[in-house]
Amino acid sequence: MYSAALDNGYTPSSIVVDAPIEIDQGPGVGVWRPENYAKEKYAGPSTLRFGIEKSRHLMTVRLAQDIGMPLIGEYAKRFGIYDNLPNYLSYSLGAGETTVLRMATAYAIDRQRRAGG
Numbered sequence: 001m002y003s004a005a006l007d008n009g010y011t012p013s014s015i016v017v018d019a020p021i022e023i024d025q026g027p028g029v030g031v032w033r034p035e036n037y038a039k040e041k042y043a044g045p046s047t048l049r050f051g052i053e054k055s056r057h058l059m060t061v062r063l064a065q066d067i068g069m070p071l072i073g074e075y076a077k078r079f080g081i082y083d084n085l086p087n088y089l090s091y092s093l094g095a096g097e098t099t100v101l102r103m104a105t106a107y108a109i110d111r112q113r114r115a116g117g
Helices: 002-007 048-053 057-068 069-078 089-093 100-114
Strands: 015-018 044-048
Touching: 002 048, 002 057, 002 069, 002 089, 015 048, 044 048, 048 057, 057 069, 057 089, 069 089
Parallel strands: none
Antiparallel strands: 015 044
């Protein structure tokens, strides 16, 4: 998720809003109101670095909306996390299943890629 953001115009100092958000999921499904893991105050406009460090879910969902789940799905496939990531914003928060091996491989690939290897 964050690799896709960094590769597509975001920087660690980019500002993303940490505030309540409501997402209409379509007729008959209702409204999704994601929350941060810790039920603390919202930070408002904050840097991407802050969002990663503090695991701010509301910032992650906003990033996923902006970047688009299809692009995030391409990254997930490239890193071997998922073969076909569904286009649901909740997947940007880790709602889907994968294996420990797939996650470890993805972190190793990203670390190597960022090191220029």
